[in-house]
Amino acid sequence: MDWDKLRIFHAVASAGSLTHAGDSLHLSQSAVSRQIRALEESLNTTLFHRHARGLILTEQGELLFEATRSMNKRLDAAAARIRDSEEEVFGELRVTTTIAFGTLWLAPRLSKLYERFPDLKIDLNLEERVLDLPMREADVAIRMKEPSQADLIRKKLMGIRIGLYASRDYLDRAPPIERFEDIAQHRVITQGPTSAQVAAGQSLAERLLSHEPQSLLTINNYFGVLQATLSDLGVGVIPDYITEDFPTLVRVLPEVESGEVPVFLAYPEELRQSKRVAAFREFVQEEVIAHRRRVREMAA
Structure with missing residues (x-):
């Protein structure tokens, strides 16, 4: 199979357009089209459905694209190893x-x-x-x-744990937090139960929510949880590797934390x-x- 035609096919499949593929390959649209037709003839199959909005791979085209995608990744890996200088x-x-x-x-x-x-x-x-x-x-x-x-x-680089933190300003004006049950008087800021997160973090969040906090803010990543906590919105559920660089955060209920996350x-x-x-x-x-x-x- 002609490697040059496969390279052009891969560019067209990635771009979904003869014109865009031609731009990336520095070839005219007609030259790209001729190469695709020649490849289809050599394989005796249709690789693209053509319509006004662009090109869509056929089932046979999907199979070939998967193969060229895998080849490209392995070629990239080989090129990276070759480029590595001693x-x-x-x-x-x-x-x-x-x-x-x-x-x-x-x-x-x-x-x-x-x-x-x-x-x-x-x-x-x-x-x-x-x-x-x-x-x-x-x-x-x-x-x-x-x-x-x-x-x-x-x-393994390190082990982290997820705990409860709040800003000094929030704690100065909010009810005291001396026992786990006191969480019910506060707003909890945490990743939601359906967010992509480690099991240890999800388990701690579920434990907190079981105490029915006064208010709740769920955010789908810890960056958002941190920003909301720094903005005095409530008690945040935050990994300990984050808090080192934010000295205004105060650990709340130090005995309440997740298991170790490697x-x-x-x-x-x-x-x-x-x-x-x-x-x-x-x-x-x-x-x-x-x-x-x-x-x-x-x-x-």
């Missing part, structure tokens, strides 16, 4: 983690990594969905549970020798050690 760290590194961890813990620390490796390009993908590392949806992941896939290298760094086995991955891994490990030291000092 002496330097450069090129793009795709990192994925949760919205809260990426926004509040990782991103503020990346300046130190860039100072060390100015030619490194980080593509930070923040979402609650777990991306498929072996299929090259990302190079490195930081996850709030141990990855289950066997072909990943994984390292934080893992993971990447595909095929990137074991990657200089970029190694640089990122070492940077994160150093920052975790520094984070633990600051937490111990604050507790002393």
Whole structure:
């Protein structure tokens, strides 16, 4: 099968348009169309349904697109390994983690990594969905549970716990919180029961809601929970890795917290020798050690 035609097919399938694919490939629309027709003739099948709004893959086209998508990801991985220099760290590194961890813990620390490796390009993908590392949806992941896939290298970075926090201004004007039952007199700010979150966080939220707080604000990620808590809206259910950088937050009912949530760094086995991955891994490990030291000092 002609690799050049497959490359053009993949671009058209991704763009859903001959014109847009041609722009990305620096080819005319007619040249792209000829290549697609030639590929369809060689396979003796129709790959696209054509209509006024663009192109839609046929069932046979979907099968071929899945194959070219997999090929592209493996080619990207091979190219990344080839580009890794023995002496330097450069090129793009795709990192994925949760919205809260990426926004509040990782991103503020990346300046130190860039100072060390100015030619490194980080593509930070923040979402609650777990991306498929072996299929090259990302190079490195930081996850709030141990990855289950066997072909990943994984390292536990730290354990976190989720507790109750409120701003000093809120606590100054709100009824005192001395027992768990006092939560009923307050507004609780937490992720909703249907939000994507770790089981430990969901269990704590359900325990709080069972006491029927006076008011409730649910937000689908911890970044929002933090912002609402900082804005004096109530008692927030927040992971402890966040609170170090926000000294105006006060721990409420320290004995009430979730079980430990492990934080893992993971990447595909095929990137074991990657200089970029190694640089990122070492940077994160150093920052975790520094984070633990600051937490111990604050507790002393």
